[in-house]
Amino acid sequence: MRYSQYIRNVCFNLGMPYSEEVVELFYNMKEKKKLRGRPLKAVVGALIYITARKHGVPLSFDDIAKVLNVDKRQLIARAKSIIKENNFTIAPPPVDAYLKMVA
DSSP states (O other): OOHHHHHHHHHHHHTOSOHHHHHHHHHHHHHTTOOTTSOHHHHHHHHHHHHHHHHTOOOOHHHHHHHHTOOHHHHHHHHHHHHHHHTOOOOOOOHHHHHHHHO
């Protein structure tokens, strides 16, 4: 299965509407050879998390870890390293977004 289709499937399962942006980020990292030695599931999960934060989608590391069947700590480590390497600024999600999920 191609990576782009895999990423789209994961995003669909998470209810994440910005799968194309995740695919683009993934292939940009692949082109720059920043994926070597990193677990791909964790990288995909981290990119989904970063994109979700960018667009205010309330996805937690727990949600992503469950769908991808990876350790949450791996996702957090990958997300931190990707954010640092690419100088992304990620704002915390609004609290009301999570309240809608619970209610």
